[in-house]
Amino acid sequence: MRTDVTLRPLDPDLLDALLRTAVADADPREVMPPVPGSTGWTAGAREAFLRFHRSRSLSAEPVEATFAVLVGPEVAGAARLCPAAAPAGPAAASGRTVEAGRTAEAGVWIGRGHRGAGVGGAVLRQLLDRARADGFEAVLISTRPDNTPVHRLITALGVALVHGPDAVTARVDLTPGRPA
16 A cells, blocks of 8 residues: 555645646546536636635535645645535534544545556545544445446445446445444
8 A cells, every 4th residue: 555645634725736736637527516618727617626625625614624635745636525414513624524423425536647556545545544533434435437446446445336327336334343
């Protein structure tokens, strides 16, 4: 397993670095909700990216914890944990967002230059560890049907995939005695 991959809670400085990584190494559709009438990294798409993260994880009452994925000192992508149950209160600077006994939704994107090199697996393990430490009992993962690298990461945890027409989903149980 890679030891040079770390997660750092998103802050304003990391957000700027994350935008630079996204523009240089990802498609907007891979890293944020679609921007109507926009294709590519237009000025509007860049502002929407910043606004999205500020409202979701850097606001006074964030709805999710977002982390910059670092490979060594380089920002290589982002990961997030969002309570899937009732909305949580404000996230602490440590990224803690939960009340005990809940389910989180996980999300990850990795820039193209770091894909296929073990970064995603290291990020997934760290996200699951963080969710467990924060009191979540399970993590939900959803990806595209054609995202076979993520399918392999999930099944390597011993977790079954549920195939739907538009998404492949999985529920990772974090309760004691489970391998994930």
